Amino acid sequence: MAYTRRVTQDIFTLEQVNILQEDGDWPTLSSYNLVGMGYGYFGGGRPTPDTPFSIVDRIDYTNDTAIASVKGPLSVARQSLAATGNNSFGYFGGGQPAPYYSTVDRIDYSNDTATASPKGPLLNARSARAATGNNSFGYFGGGTGPTITSVDRIDYSNDTATAAPKGALTVARYTLAATGNNSFGYFGGGYDAPGAQSVVDRIDYSNDTATASPKGPLSKVRYGILGATGNSNFGYFAGGTDGVASQSGMDRIDYSNDTATASPRGLLSAARSYLSATGNGEFGYFGGGVTVSTVDRVDFSNDTATTPARGPLSVARYSLSAASAAANGLSAYSPNTPEPWYGATSYGYFGSGAVPGPVTTIDRIDYSNDTATSSVRGSLSLARYVLAATGNGSYGYWAGGLNSTTRTTVDRVDYTNDSVNTSTKGPLNTARQALAATGNASYGYFGGGEPPALSTVDRIDYSNDTATASPKGPLSLARPQLAATGNTSYGYFGAGQPGYSRVDRINYSNDTATASPKGPLSGAKYQLAATGNADFGYFGGGASFGPLSRVDRIDYSNDTATAVAKGPLSSARSYLAATGNSSFGYFAAGNPGPLSTIDRIDYSNDTATAVAKGPLSIRRVGLAAASAAANGLPQ
Numbered sequence: 001m002a003y004t005r006r007v008t009q010d011i012f013t014l015e016q017v018n019i020l021q022e023d024g025d026w027p028t029l030s031s032y033n034l035v036g037m038g039y040g041y042f043g044g045g046r047p048t049p050d051t052p053f054s055i056v057d058r059i060d061y062t063n064d065t066a067i068a069s070v071k072g073p074l075s076v077a078r079q080s081l082a083a084t085g086n087n088s089f090g091y092f093g094g095g096q097p098a099p100y101y102s103t104v105d106r107i108d109y110s111n112d113t114a115t116a117s118p119k120g121p122l123l124n125a126r127s128a129r130a131a132t133g134n135n136s137f138g139y140f141g142g143g144t145g146p147t148i149t150s151v152d153r154i155d156y157s158n159d160t161a162t163a164a165p166k167g168a169l170t171v172a173r174y175t176l177a178a179t180g181n182n183s184f185g186y187f188g189g190g191y192d193a194p195g196a197q198s199v200v201d202r203i204d205y206s207n208d209t210a211t212a213s214p215k216g217p218l219s220k221v222r223y224g225i226l227g228a229t230g231n232s233n234f235g236y237f238a239g240g241t242d243g244v245a246s247q248s249g250m251d252r253i254d255y256s257n258d259t260a261t262a263s264p265r266g267l268l269s270a271a272r273s274y275l276s277a278t279g280n281g282e283f284g285y286f287g288g289g290v291t292v293s294t295v296d297r298v299d300f301s302n303d304t305a306t307t308p309a310r311g312p313l314s315v316a317r318y319s320l321s322a323a324s325a326a327a328n329g330l331s332a333y334s335p336n337t338p339e340p341w342y343g344a345t346s347y348g349y350f351g352s353g354a355v356p357g358p359v360t361t362i363d364r365i366d367y368s369n370d371t372a373t374s375s376v377r378g379s380l381s382l383a384r385y386v387l388a389a390t391g392n393g394s395y396g397y398w399a400g401g402l403n404s405t406t407r408t409t410v411d412r413v414d415y416t417n418d419s420v421n422t423s424t425k426g427p428l429n430t431a432r433q434a435l436a437a438t439g440n441a442s443y444g445y446f447g448g449g450e451p452p453a454l455s456t457v458d459r460i461d462y463s464n465d466t467a468t469a470s471p472k473g474p475l476s477l478a479r480p481q482l483a484a485t486g487n488t489s490y491g492y493f494g495a496g497q498p499g500y501s502r503v504d505r506i507n508y509s510n511d512t513a514t515a516s517p518k519g520p521l522s523g524a525k526y527q528l529a530a531t532g533n534a535d536f537g538y539f540g541g542g543a544s545f546g547p548l549s550r551v552d553r554i555d556y557s558n559d560t561a562t563a564v565a566k567g568p569l570s571s572a573r574s575y576l577a578a579t580g581n582s583s584f585g586y587f588a589a590g591n592p593g594p595l596s597t598i599d600r601i602d603y604s605n606d607t608a609t610a611v612a613k614g615p616l617s618i619r620r621v622g623l624a625a626a627s628a629a630a631n632g633l634p635q
Contacts, residue, residue, distance in 0.1 A: 037326045038062055040278040040285050041071070041107055042313055043092050043116075045320030046079040048291045052097065053077055053320075057313045058112060059285055061326075064297060066311040068287075072114045074105045080225065082131035082178075083276075083321035084138040086156050087330055090323035091138050092116065093154075093163075096127040100145040106159060109325055119159040123152045128225065130178035131321075132185040134205055135330060139166065139185050141203075141212075144174035147192045153208065167210045169201045175274075177228035179235040181329035182582070183535035184557060186253055187212065188237050188262075191223035196243045198222070202258060202557075206604070216260040218251045225319060227277030229284040231300055232329035232534040232632055233489040236284050238268055238298075239275045246271040246290070252303060255535075255557045256490060265303040268296045274318035280326035285310070290318040329534055345629040348579045349413060350588050350616060351380055351389060351398050353623030358383040358403050363616045364418065365588075367581055367629075370600060370613040377418045380411045385622030386575070388437035388484075390444045392462055393633055396626035397425070397444050399460070399469075402433040406451065412465065415628055426467040429458045434480035436530075437624075438491040438631060440508055445472070447493050447506075447515075450480035459511065473513040475504045483530035483578075485537040487556055487632035492518070494539050494554075494563075497526035505559060519561040521552045529578035529625075531585045534632030538601060539563065540587050540610075543574035547592060553606060567608040569599045575621040581629035586613070594619040 043056040054077035057068035074092055081095030085107075093104040102125040105116035126143030133139050138154040140163065149172045152163035169187055176190030176197070185203040189196075198221045201212035218237060226240030226247075238250035248271040251262035272289030279285050284298040286307070293312035299305065324330075351362040360379035366372065380398055387401030396413040400406070408427035414420075428446060435449030439460075446469065447457040455478035458469035479496030486492050491506040493515065501524045504515035521539055528542030532554075540551040549572040552563035569587055576590030585601040587610065596619040599610035627633075 037087070037280070039109070040322060040324040040327070041090050041112070042068065042276060042287050042320055042322045043074050043083060043107070044078050044081045044095060045288060045317035047315070047317050051077065052079040053315070053317055055315065056107065056116070059287070059295065059311070061280055061283070064285070064310040068295070068311060068313045070314050071112045072107070072116060074116045075118050076101060076103050076105065079319035080127040081321045082129040082140055083323040084131040084133045085323040085325065086133070086135040087325045089156065091119070091154055091159070092321055092323070093122050093131065093140050094126050094129045094143060098145070100125040100127045104154065104163070107323070120154070120161040120163060122163045123165055124148065124150055128174035130176045130187055130228070132178040132180040132328060134182045137205065139203055139208070141169050141178065141187050142173050142176050142190060147172045147174055151203065151212070166208045167203065167212060169212050170214050171197060171199050171201070173197050173223070175223045175225045177226045177237055179228040179230045179328055181230070181232045181255060181535060182533070184255065186215070186235050186258070188218050188228065189222045189226055189240060196221035196223045200253065200262070215258045216253070216262060218262045219264050220249070222247055224273035225275065226273070227275045227286040229277040229279045229327050231281045233487060234300065236265070236277070236298060236303070237262065238277065238286055239272050239289065241273040246273045248272070250298070250303070256559055258557050266298070266305045266307060268307050269294065269309045276320050276322040278322035278324040278327045280324065287313055287322065288317050288320045291316050293317070345393070345581065347415070348586055348625060348627040349377070349396050349418070350374070350577055350579070350623055350625045351413070352384055352387055352401065353589060353620035354385040355594060355618055355620045358385045359618070359620065361618060362413065365586060365598065365614070367584070370586070372614045374598070374614060374616050376617050378413070378421045380422050381424050382407065382409050382411070384409070386434045387624045388435045388446055389624035389626040390437040390439045391626040391628065392439070392441045393628045395462065397460055397465070398422070398624055398626070399428050399437065399446050400432045400435050400449060406431045406433045410460065410469070413626070425465045426460070426469060428469045429471050430454065430456050434497070436482045436484035436493055438484040438486040440488045440631070441633060443508065445491050445506055445511070447475050447484065448479050448482045448496060453478040453480055457506065457515070472511045473506070473515060475515045476517050477502055477504070481526040483528045483539055485530040485532040485631055487532070487534045490556065492537050492554060492559070494521055494530065495525050495528055495542065499524040499526060499544055501525070503554065503563070518559045519554070519563060521563045522565045523550065525550070527574035529576045529587055531578040531580045531630050533580070533582045533603060536603065538566070538585050538606070540569055540578060540601070541573050541576045541590060547572040547574045549573070551601065551610070566606045567601070567610060569610045570612050571597065577623045577625040579625035579627040579630045581627065588616055588625065589620050589623055591621050594621045596620070
């Protein structure tokens with residue numbers, strides 16, 4: 001089978017990608033775009049007291065102590081502009097000197113020595129705006145000339161068109177900052193009468209014609225083009241001024257609890273305003289300011305420390321802007337962590353189950369061809385059912401279950417060689433069946449189960465997976481026949497027998513504590529399945545006085561609310577399994593039947609009934625599923 005090789009370099013030119021594709025080593029480029037992932041781009045700005053720059057500096061994340069390298073310039077020299085982008089391009093828009101600009105320049109990350117190319121303009125010529133977005137759209141909000149609440153949206157698939165007006169911010173302001181993730185954009189701080197602001201507005205990309213909703217404010221007022229960046233789970237706002245003095249403080253917004261006031265974190269290496277920021281999944285880079293070339297690096301995993309200064313920009317300047325292919329949850333790729341096996345993100349694996357007796361069969365779904373019958377891969381070491389599965393970018397782990405007795409067995413699927421049988425790894429700490437599992441890139445968490453009803457959570461350390469799983473903080477309620485999903489920061493365990501709607505959240509950064517109850521599902525059920533992406537978790541199917549087709553969606557940014565019922569599965573069923581990628585969730589098999597049916601939920605249109613796709617190779621119940629692309633894992 002064709003998987004991509006493990007990659008040691010951090011960026012590929014299009015010519016190199018074409019060679020890899022010809023050699024059969026890059027079968028699914030769309031599943032993981034590396035072009036530009038290793039860099040951050042800082043453009044425009046001005047020194048004191050000279051005229052604005054068109055200069056663009058590129059920071060190399062793998063060599064961030066070096067001076068930033070000068071790349072192709074913007075088409076127009078300007079200051080007080082805003083920038084965002086997607087995995088392939090960076091868009092720098094607006095700015096001054098007066099008359100203000102509506103110009104949008106596009107940097108092509110695969111050809112960044114060329115002058116940026118002008119694209120469709122913003123709707124309004126403005127200065128001191130802020131911008132963020134996802135892989136499809138860029139949102140430019142606020143600004144002055146005069147001061148506005150307007151938000152302009154660039155459609156990256158049609159970027160020669162004039163940006164479209166979208167729902168407004170709640171407060172007109174300028175010199176604000178913005179960041180976000182794949183689902184939401186957060187615009188914070190800024191200035192206008194009656195003065196400096198701490199307000200944070202959230203744009204919901206799935207409903208972007210509505211006025212932005214106010215969320216928990218920054219910890220203090222600040223403006224003066226503070227810097228903002230983040231990853232899939234947190235947004236960081238740093239620097240700026242409170243109207244009296246420049247600031248070195250940094251606020252962190254927790255997207256899973258964004259009604260709370262942002263929490264102060266570590267300090268920049270020096271107080272400064274009119275800076276900019278971008279980054280990747282692990283680090284944020286805050287560069288420039290009045291008037292310095294300093295670049296500070298924030299370690300998201302240790303964000304209470306004072307940030308260290310890294311290699312400077314090529315020239316001191318302020319009122320600049322920045323973009324990267326890896327910022328704001330666009331990709332969890334970082335050159336500082338092991339790369340996933342890139343082809344693995346194109347597949348979902350459904351293993352074991354009962355037909356009616358237990359089987360070892362593992363079926364693989366090809367996401368790029370999901371109408372076909374799934375293909376049979378290597379077998380688990382032991383036939384069993386009512387087990388659980390999770391994994392990371394390289395391996396899937398199936399654990400527990402029932403086969404004459406309740407098991408502690410853990411089997412590992414190697415995604416790079418999935419046609420061979422699984423290898424047995426360190427067992428669970430507690431034998432159990434009817435459990436659930438989720439995790440992040442480093443650990444897998446297996447919780448709940450029976451007999452008797454358990455609240456125990458066992459953690460598998462992927463870097464030491466021959467060891468016995470270690471017990472961690474328990475669930476708040478003992479129960480079997482539950483389901484679990486999550487993102488890179490939290491795991492959500494929901495429902496369970498005899499009929500619970502409770503959802504417990506495990507905080508991976510504090511996993512010895514008892515899981516905290518969050519907003520419940522819309523109704524009680526058990527024998528269900530769950531999957532999701534970095535922003536939402538979907539709990540589908542199950543039973544409650546009979547099989548159910550209901551799908552509940554948890555919004556991780558508002559997880560104290562009751563889950564919202566979304567479009568149902570194509571048929572009611574229990575004892576099913578689920579996995580998916582960042583765009584789709586796949587729910588397979590189950591009772592009554594047994595069934596081989598696979599339903600696909602489209603996360604971008606999740607009020608519709610799930611669509612039936614190619615079936616599994618055999619009918620079964622009580623199986624488990626994993627994927628290298630589920631739960632916000634790198635893609």
